[in-house]
Amino acid sequence: MFRHQKELQFEVKVERPDALLARQVQELLGGQFGEMSVMMQYLFQGFNCRGEEKYKDMLMDIGTEEIGHVEMLCNLISQLLDGISPAEQIEAAKDPMIAAILGGTNPQHLIVSGLGATPRDSNGVPWNSGYIVASGNLLADFRSNLHAESQGRLQVSRVYEMTTDESVRAVFRKMLARDRYHQYQWMAAISELEEKHGIVAPASFPPEAELEAQPHAYEFWNLSEGTQSSDGRWAKGAAQDGSGEFVYLEDPKALGQIPNPNLPHFSTHNDINE
Known part of the structure; x- marks a missing residue:
């Protein structure tokens, strides 16, 4: 069971509207290594976890926290889009330089979501479940989680450098700090499993x-x-x-044979003749 709390995990505010930054933040929300991905990855690993309760409980704790991070980013995108209207963009676009800048914004924020966040990346590509890993093998999954947190933190740090809005940067610093902890967390869990079963996954195939x-x-x-x-x-x-x-x-040699498959039946029209 999930229960929504109205307060965000950390304060989210911006100094000024910035439609271009809102588009960039979409990558942190709905991109391959965005918050939607880690949220779904941890939750599905937790839902499917069989075995020691502490691992399931940990997965559900962090997966639920990531739901809150998705909400934080949605709120951040909405604030970055506050006060931006289609009419104002059309008027501003009469200036060629402004038009070039507006070319980097996301029209779906105006047309599709009504100045809100969308479950998509910065180019409008929909988030998809192919981004997540939930194999049922804890060591393999936890290593994937460490990879996801590493890539996600890298992307947040890059978007951090793309803005001078100190309020937005403060939000990112909170996320960077949590992503730092999550990397520590997965390293600790990986180390514990390696001590139990060995370092190669799956350990059940010796x-x-x-x-x-x-x-x-x-x-x-x-x-x-x-x-x-x-x-x-x-x-x-x-x-x-x-x-x-x-x-x-240094100079490895092939150890296999040259393949010599049987010729296909003539009805396949492969243009190969005996």
Whole structure:
């Protein structure tokens, strides 16, 4: 059960209307790594979580917080669009320089949503569920969550640099601080699961089950010009779980056969003849 509280998690206000910034904030709301994505990702992972209650409870806590972040961004976009009318934009656009600036705004804010936020990215592409990961494997999912928070915080920091509105920046600083904590959170949860089950997901499929393929689990294949990649930790030393030693193959050879598939039936009209 969810219960809505009227107060926002943090204060949201702007110094002045800014339609272009409102469009940019749409990316933080409905983009691939926006708040709608992490909200849905954490909630679906929580809804589907089976096992220790603390993981489900954590997912539901943070997923619910992200609902509040979606509301904050919707409120921010609405404030940035306050006082902007179609007539004023048409009049302002008579100046060629202003017209060029207005070309960067989002017409859907006027035409579709009536000066409100939309579940879309900064180019008007609708948010879609293909952005989220909820696999049922906690380690795999938590690593995806760390990735999502990293990309999301990166994008907030970039939009932060695009405005001088100190009130908007204050909102972003709150979001950046929470995204910092969420990265800590997922790193802690990942570390706990790795200590329990090992660092490779899924742990339920152990290296021993790979049989004859086992040696290839430690090989780095140099498949581009140059050998600079040999200097990395991934190319030498013991594997992180101690199960083997990395090997750098400077000139790897193909180990498979040349494919020779059967000719298709003539009725497929593939223009291949015997």
